Amino acid sequence: MTQRFAPDRPAHIGQPHLRRNALRHLAGRGAYVSDLALPRMVHAAFLRSPMAHGRITALDLDEARAAPGVIAVYSAADLNPMCQGWTGVLSHFAGMTSPAQSILADQEVLWVGHPVAMVIARTRAEAEDACEKILLDIDDLPAVAGFAPALDPDMPAAAEASASNLCFRAELKTEGAAAAFDGAALVVEGEWRFGRHTAVTLEPRAVVADYDPASGQLTVHHGTQTPFQFQDVYARQFGLPDNRVRVISPDVGGSFGMKLHLYHEEMATVAASLKLHRPVRFVADRLESFTSDIHARDHKVKARMALDGQGQVLAMEVLDRTLIGPYSTYPRTSVAEGNQVIRLMGAPYAMPDYHGVLEVLFQNKVQTSQYRAVGHPIAVQVTEALIDLAAEKLGLDPFEMRARNVVADDAYPCASATGYRFEKLSHQESLRRLRALMDYDGLRAEQAALREKGIHRGIGLATFVEITNPGAAFYGVGGARISAQDGAVVRLTPGGEAHCAISVTEQGQGTETIIAQIVADQLGLTPDQVKVVTGDTDATPSGGATWACRGAGIGGETALRAGRKLAEQLCRIAGAILQAAPESLALRGGAVVDAATGAERLALAELARIATYRPDTLPEGTDNSLSVAQHFAPQGYPFGFTNGVQAAWVEVDTETGLVKLLKHWVVEDCGRIINPLLVDEQIRGGVVQGLGAALYEECLYDDAGQLLNGSLADYLVPMAGEMPDILIGHVETPTEDTILGAKGVGEAGTAAAGAAVMNAVNDALRPFGARLCQTPMTPARILAALGIGPTERDETWN
Amino acid sequence: MKQALELQVNGEAVALMVEPRQTLADVLRDSLRLTGTHLGCEMGVCGACLVLLDGKPVHGCLTLAVQAQGCAVTTVEGLDASGEIADLQAEFHARNALQCGYCTPGMLMTAQALLKRGAVPDRAEIREALSGNFCRCTGYEAIVDAIAATAAKRGAA
Numbered sequence: 001m002t003q004r005f006a007p008d009r010p011a012h013i014g015q016p017h018l019r020r021n022a023l024r025h026l027a028g029r030g031a032y033v034s035d036l037a038l039p040r041m042v043h044a045a046f047l048r049s050p051m052a053h054g055r056i057t058a059l060d061l062d063e064a065r066a067a068p069g070v071i072a073v074y075s076a077a078d079l080n081p082m083c084q085g086w087t088g089v090l091s092h093f094a095g096m097t098s099p100a101q102s103i104l105a106d107q108e109v110l111w112v113g114h115p116v117a118m119v120i121a122r123t124r125a126e127a128e129d130a131c132e133k134i135l136l137d138i139d140d141l142p143a144v145a146g147f148a149p150a151l152d153p154d155m156p157a158a159a160e161a162s163a164s165n166l167c168f169r170a171e172l173k174t175e176g177a178a179a180a181f182d183g184a185a186l187v188v189e190g191e192w193r194f195g196r197h198t199a200v201t202l203e204p205r206a207v208v209a210d211y212d213p214a215s216g217q218l219t220v221h222h223g224t225q226t227p228f229q230f231q232d233v234y235a236r237q238f239g240l241p242d243n244r245v246r247v248i249s250p251d252v253g254g255s256f257g258m259k260l261h262l263y264h265e266e267m268a269t270v271a272a273s274l275k276l277h278r279p280v281r282f283v284a285d286r287l288e289s290f291t292s293d294i295h296a297r298d299h300k301v302k303a304r305m306a307l308d309g310q311g312q313v314l315a316m317e318v319l320d321r322t323l324i325g326p327y328s329t330y331p332r333t334s335v336a337e338g339n340q341v342i343r344l345m346g347a348p349y350a351m352p353d354y355h356g357v358l359e360v361l362f363q364n365k366v367q368t369s370q371y372r373a374v375g376h377p378i379a380v381q382v383t384e385a386l387i388d389l390a391a392e393k394l395g396l397d398p399f400e401m402r403a404r405n406v407v408a409d410d411a412y413p414c415a416s417a418t419g420y421r422f423e424k425l426s427h428q429e430s431l432r433r434l435r436a437l438m439d440y441d442g443l444r445a446e447q448a449a450l451r452e453k454g455i456h457r458g459i460g461l462a463t464f465v466e467i468t469n470p471g472a473a474f475y476g477v478g479g480a481r482i483s484a485q486d487g488a489v490v491r492l493t494p495g496g497e498a499h500c501a502i503s504v505t506e507q508g509q510g511t512e513t514i515i516a517q518i519v520a521d522q523l524g525l526t527p528d529q530v531k532v533v534t535g536d537t538d539a540t541p542s543g544g545a546t547w548a549c550r551g552a553g554i555g556g557e558t559a560l561r562a563g564r565k566l567a568e569q570l571c572r573i574a575g576a577i578l579q580a581a582p583e584s585l586a587l588r589g590g591a592v593v594d595a596a597t598g599a600e601r602l603a604l605a606e607l608a609r610i611a612t613y614r615p616d617t618l619p620e621g622t623d624n625s626l627s628v629a630q631h632f633a634p635q636g637y638p639f640g641f642t643n644g645v646q647a648a649w650v651e652v653d654t655e656t657g658l659v660k661l662l663k664h665w666v667v668e669d670c671g672r673i674i675n676p677l678l679v680d681e682q683i684r685g686g687v688v689q690g691l692g693a694a695l696y697e698e699c700l701y702d703d704a705g706q707l708l709n710g711s712l713a714d715y716l717v718p719m720a721g722e723m724p725d726i727l728i729g730h731v732e733t734p735t736e737d738t739i740l741g742a743k744g745v746g747e748a749g750t751a752a753a754g755a756a757v758m759n760a761v762n763d764a765l766r767p768f769g770a771r772l773c774q775t776p777m778t779p780a781r782i783l784a785a786l787g788i789g790p791t792e793r794d795e796t797w798n
Numbered sequence: 799m800k801q802a803l804e805l806q807v808n809g810e811a812v813a814l815m816v817e818p819r820q821t822l823a824d825v826l827r828d829s830l831r832l833t834g835t836h837l838g839c840e841m842g843v844c845g846a847c848l849v850l851l852d853g854k855p856v857h858g859c860l861t862l863a864v865q866a867q868g869c870a871v872t873t874v875e876g877l878d879a880s881g882e883i884a885d886l887q888a889e890f891h892a893r894n895a896l897q898c899g900y901c902t903p904g905m906l907m908t909a910q911a912l913l914k915r916g917a918v919p920d921r922a923e924i925r926e927a928l929s930g931n932f933c934r935c936t937g938y939e940a941i942v943d944a945i946a947a948t949a950a951k952r953g954a955a
Contacts, residue, residue: 018891025899026887028834028874032900035833125819202838202846202900202934253836253900254934286839508897508935681894684937712839712932720928720938749937 012517013740016677017527019513021506030251033206033223034283041208041279042071044269045127047117047134048291049109052143052364052705053158053326056107056116060135064119067133069126072276074118076106079271083237086262088328090478093335096168096360098328099161103267109138110159110326111364112707113291118268120280143364145705147300148798150323150361158326158362167328168335168360172342174417177355180315181306188389189304193774193797194378195698196298199371200717203253204284205293207266209273219246220270223253225505226260226545229331231537232481233262234270249535252507256372256689260547261294262330290710295699296371298323299341299378300797305386306353311394313405315353315417316346318382322360325367331480334368335360340375340467343418346383347465348427348643349405354417364705372689373750374548376466381755381775384462388759392766398461398759399440402645403431406463420465423636425643426669426731427463433729434461434645434667443649451767457662460648460760464752468549468670468744469640469735471633485633486555487541488562490519492570492626494612496590496605498523498530500562503543504555505535509746510678511551515559517674518740522563523570524587525604541629549744552674553640554632557738562630569628573611574602576622636737644668644748646687648756649724652764654786657779659695659761661724668748669731672741676730679745684726686749692718694754698776700796805866807832808876816863823847823858826873834874834903838932845931846900848907849873855911874903883910885951889944897935904931909945918953921946 024030061073085100105116117134121127144150144158150165157165181187208221218240222230227247235242252259265282273280284292299322306314320341324334335358342356391401406427407414415421434440440459447457472484488502500519506512512534516527523530533539543558544550567587574592575582578601586595592602608626610617615624634640647665652658666683673679696716700708709715734741754775761782762771770785774797783789800815807830816825826832826849838844840859847858850872877883886909889895896902905928912919912927919927924945925938933941 019894022891022894022896022899023887025896025902026890026906027878028832028903030834030899030902032833032836034837035827037828037831125817200932200934201898202844202932203836203898204838252898254898256934286841508899510894510897677894681897681936681940684939685897685935686937688937689934711841712843713841717932717934719930719932720925720942723925723938725939726937 012520012527013674015517015675017513017517017675019510020528021512032203032251032253033208033221034203036208036221038208038210038279041281042120042122042276043124043127044272044280044282045119045124045131046115046265047131047136049105049112049114049116049138051109051138051140052112052145053141054109054138055141056105056109056136057139058135058137059117061117063133064130067126067130069122070119070130071122072120072272073130074272076102076104079103079118079268080106082271082274083267086237086330088330088333090333090475090480092478093168093333093339096328096333096335098167099159099326101327101330103264103271108160111366112705113366115264115268118272120272120276143705144362145364145701145703146798147321147323150363158364162362165362166359167324167362170339170342170358172354172356172418174353177315177317177353180353181317184306184314185309186307186390186393187304188386188393190385190389190773192301192382192385194297194299195776195796196295197693197697198290198293198295198699199256199258201254201256201258204286204289205259205263206283207269208279208281209270210279211273211277213277216244217246218244218270219248221248221250222266224249224259225252225255225507225547227505227535227537228503228542228545229260229482237267238270238274246538249505255507257370257374257547258293261332261369263292265292286712287710290699290715291366291707294329294367294369294371296337296368297378297693298368301378301382303382303386305390307390311390311396311401311404313346313349313351315351318342318345318356320358323363324360326362326364327367329367329369331482332370332475336370337375341378343420344376344379344465345418347379347416347420348407348463350407351417356418365701372686373747376464376747376751377690377693377754380462380464380752381758384755384759388762399431399435402461402463403428406431420641421637422641423735423737424733425465425641426733427643429731430643430645430667430669433731434647434665437667437727437729438647438665455651456654456764457649457651458760458762458764460756460758460763461645462752462755462759463645464643466549466642466748466751467639468642469553469634470548470550471638473638474548483542483544485631486543486558487629487631488558489541489627489629490562490566492566492604492608494608496603496608498525499533500530500559501533501540502555502559503540503545504551505546507546509546509551509682510675511546511555514552514556514674514678518556518559519563522560522567524589541631549746552742553738553744554634556674556742557740558630558632560740561632562628565628565630569625570607573622573624574607576619577607577610578602634737640735640737640743642668642670642743642745642748644752646752646756648760650757650760650764652761652782654768657782659777659782661691661722664724664726664753666726666749667729667731668745669733670745670748671732671743672734673730673732674742680728682745683728683749686747687726687753688718688723690750690753691723691757694757694775694777696776801864803863803867805868806870808872808879818862818864820863821859822849822861822863822866822871825863826858832873832875836900836903838900845904845908848904850907855907874906877906877910886910886944886948889947893940893944895936895940895944901931901933905933905941912945913949913952918949
C-alpha cells in the first residue's frame with residue numbers, strides 16, 4: 001500500500017476529532033434557512049396542479065389578490081418573462097433532449113404538484129388561505145405514468161414540446177460481447193424493478209431571497225450544497241452580474257443531492273423578491289417536498305451474465321430503462337443516474353466484455369435526478385444478484401464466487417469493460433477482512449442450525465465500486481457551469497490563529513472539521529485553532545462544493561495546498577525576522593521552529609503581531625502577507641474510485657413477509673482516512689438510506705399519475721427500531737493523484753446496502769424457491785414471492 | 799380573531815396574542831423565535847418538534863398554542879440552559895450522534911424523557927423509544943449508543 005503522505009509533525013489527519021459545530025446543534029442553536037426572519041420579509045405559497053397532465057383553461061387570481069394579508073399573486077405571465085428558461089441537457093450525453101423549463105406552468109401542467117400560481121402574503125398561513133381562492137380549470141390530457149404508457153408508441157408525449165417520450169439512449173458494447181455469450185458455459189439472467197423514492201431531508205427545501213435595488217444586490221439564503229452553482233444560475237437566468245448575487249447556505253438540514261438541483265419554487269422566490277424589493281421566504285411543507293423535490297431511481301433492468309465452467313464472469317448484457325419526469329432536471333440532467341447504472345455494472349469484477357443499453361423515458365411525474373449514490377444501488381444490486389444466481393447454479397459459496405472474480409489487488413491500474421479506469425482498489429483484501437469481521441463460517445453454521453427450527457435467516461454479500469472525486473469529465477465537459485475545482489483562502493489572524501474560507505460546504509458530514517484538521521497539520525496548530533468558514537459566496541473563493549463525494553478528496557486537497565502555501569509564506573516572514581533561511585524553519589506547536597532541532601524560534605502570535613502592526617520593522621521588500629489563496633482541480637484519473645463490500649444478516653418471517661435486519665457489516669476503502677469517526681458515521685448513515693430504499697421507501701402513483709403517499713405517515717422511512725447495528729472495517733489505499741490521498745465515502749453505504757439485503761432475503765427464501773427482484777421488498781411482495789397473495793409482478797412493476 | 803395566551807417558556811413568563819389555529823411549534827418558532835424546535839412533517843410522525851409540556855414530551859406541531867395556556871413549556875434551549883442534559887449532550891458529541899442537526903432537539907427530548915423514567919433501558923428499549931424520531935443522516939446507532947452511555951452513567955451515579 002502506498003504511503004505518500006508522511007506528516008512531519010503531530011498529525012491531526014487520521015484522528016477522530018470531534019465536530020465543534022455539532023455543539024451548536026446540541027444546544028438548539030442551529031441556524032437553518034427555515035429559521036431565518038428578515039425585516040420586511042413576506043411568505044410564499046404555491047397553487048399547484050392537481051392533474052398529472054392537462055391544459056389550463058382558466059386561471060382567475062382576483063379573489064386571491066383581495067384576500068387578507070396578500071401582497072401579490074403571480075401567474076406565469078408575471079414571472080416567466082423575468083427570467084430565461086432553462087433546459088437540462090448536456091452535450092456529452094449525445095442526442096439527449098428535453099423541453100425547456102420556466103418558473104410557473106404556462107398553459108400546460110406536467111405533473112401533480114407543478115406550480116401554477118404564487119401567492120405572497122404576510123404569513124404563510126394567509127398565503128395558503130389565498131391559494132384556495134384561486135380559480136383554476138384544467139382540461140385533462142393523457143398522462144404518461146409508468147413504463148407501459150412511456151413505451152407505447154401511440155401514447156402522446158408527456159409534454160407537448162417533446163417529440164416522443166425518449167429523452168436519451170446510450171449503448172456501450174465491447175467487440176467480444178456477443179461471442180462471450182455464445183461460448184458461455186453458464187448464462188444467468190433476471191429482471192429487476194427499482195421503485196421511486198426521494199430524499200426526505202428532515203428540513204425541507206428552504207429559500208429566502210432578498211433583493212436590494214439600492215445596491216443592486218440579490219442575496220439568496222438557500223439551503224443547498226452548492227452556493228456557487230446557484231450564484232451562477234441566479235445571475236445568468238435573471239441577467240444580474242454574478243458579483244451582485246450572493247448565496248448564503250448556513251446550516252442545511254440534510255441534502256443528499258436533492259438540494260443541488262434547480263427548482264421552480266426557488267426561481268419564483270427570487271423573481272418575487274426582484275419584483276417586490278423585499279425578502280421573500282419559501283419553505284416547502286412535507287407534501288410539497290414529496291411533490292416537488294426530485295425523486296430518484298424508478299428503473300427497470302433486464303440483465304444477463306455469461307460465465308465459463310469455472311465460474312469466471314465473461315460478460316454482462318444489460319438493458320436499463322428509467323422513467324424520469326416530463327423534462328430533464330437542470331443543471332445536472334436526469335440521465336446521469338442511468339448513465340452510471342450502465343457503466344457501473346460488473347465494476348468490481350475482472351469481466352472482459354459488456355453490452356449495456358440505457359433508455360431514459362419521460363413521464364408525467366415529478367422529475368428525477370441525482371440523489372445519494374446516483375445509480376450505484378441499481379448497478380450493484382443487479383450485478384450482485386447475478387453473481388449469487390451464478391454461484392447457486394455452480395454450487396459455489398458466494399464468498400468463493402466473489403473471490404474468484406474480483407479484480408486482483410495487484411492488477412492495477414486497469415480499466416473496466418464499461419470504460420472506467422481504476423487507479424488502485426482493494427477488493428481481495430476487503431473480502432478477506434469482511435469474512436473475518438462477520439465470522440462468516442460461524443454465521444453459516446448458525447443459519448443451518450436455525451433452519452432446522454423453522455427460522456429462516458439469510459446472509460447477503462455485495463461488493464461495490466464507488467465513484468468519487470469527479471473532475472470536469474462529470475459535467476463540465478458537457479457544458480454545465482458546474483465547477484470541478486475548489487478554492488480556499490487561508491490566513492493567519494493578527495492574534496496568531498488561523499482562518500480558512502473554503503468553497504466546499506457542510507451539511508453535517510463534518511466538512512469544516514476535516515478542513516480544520518488538514519489546515520492545522522500544515523500550520524503546526526491544533527484544529528480548534530483553525531476557524532473554517534463555508535457556505536457563503538461572498539466569503540469564500542468559488543468552487544464546486546460538496547457533492548459526488550468530492551468534499552474530502554478535492555476540498556481537502558485544496559485546504560492542504562493552501563495550508564502549505566501559507567506555511568511557506570510564514571517561514572519566509574519568520575526567516576526575514578530571524579535572519580534565517582526559510583527552508584531551515586518549520587511550523588510546530590503554534591510556533592516557528594528550527595526544522596532540524598525543533599527548537600522554538602518565534603511564536604506564531606508574535607510573527608502575526610509584527611507582520612500586522614509593525615511591518616515597518618521587517619527588512620525592506622519583505623512581503624508581509626498573512627493570507628494565501630489556493631485553488632485545486634483534480635488531475636490524473638477522471639474519477640477517484642473507491643471500493644468495498646457489505647454483508648447483511650436478516651431473518652424473514654415467511655408468514656408475515658416481514659424482514660428483520662439483524663446485523664450489517666461494511667468493509668470500505670476510501671483512501672486516506674482524515675477522520676475515522678466521521679467516516680464511520682458517513683458509512684452508517686449511507687447504509688441506512690440504502691436499507692430504506694431496499695425495504696420501505698417508495699413513491700406510489702396511480703395510473704393517472706396521482707401520488708398516493710405524500711406524507712410521512714404513508715411513505716415509510718427507516719426508523720431506529722428497525723435498523724441494525726452496523727460494524728465497519730477499513731482498508732486504506734490512498735490515491736496518488738493528490739498529496740492528501742483521500743477519496744470520498746458518502747455514497748459507499750447507500751451503494752451496496754440494498755444489494756446485500758436483497759441477497760440476504762433471497763438466501764433466506766432459497767429453500768422455498770422464492771426470489772425477490774423488486775425494491776422496496778415490502779411484506780406483500782415477499783409473500784407474493786412465496787406464492788401467497790397477488791403475484792409478484794403487481795401493478796407497481798409496470 | 800387572536801386571543802391572549804399566557805404560559806411559562808423555559809422558566810420565563812410569556813404573554814402574547816395568538817390565532818386559535820396557530821400551533822405551539824409555530825408560536826415558539828415564529829413569535830418567540832425559539833428556533834431550536836424544528837418542523838419536519840407537521841403531522842406528529844418525525845419528532846423534530848418535540849417539546850416538554852408540563853414535563854411530558856408533546857409534538858409542537860400537533861399541539862395548538864392555546865392548549866398550552868397556563869402550562870410550562872420546555873424547549874431544547876431550556877434543557878440546554880438548565881444544564882440538566884449536559885451529560886447527554888456530551889455523549890452525543892463524543893460519538894458524533896448527529897450530522898445535520900435538524901432532528902437533534904427532538905432526539906434529546908425523547909432521550910431525556912426516557913432517561914427520566916428511572917430504569918436503565920437496554921438498546922432495544924432505546925430503539926423502541928426513538929420510534930417516533932426520524933433521523934436521515936446518522937443511521938441511529940450512535941444516537942442509541944449515546945443514550946445507552948448516558949443511562950449507564952446516570953444509573954451508576
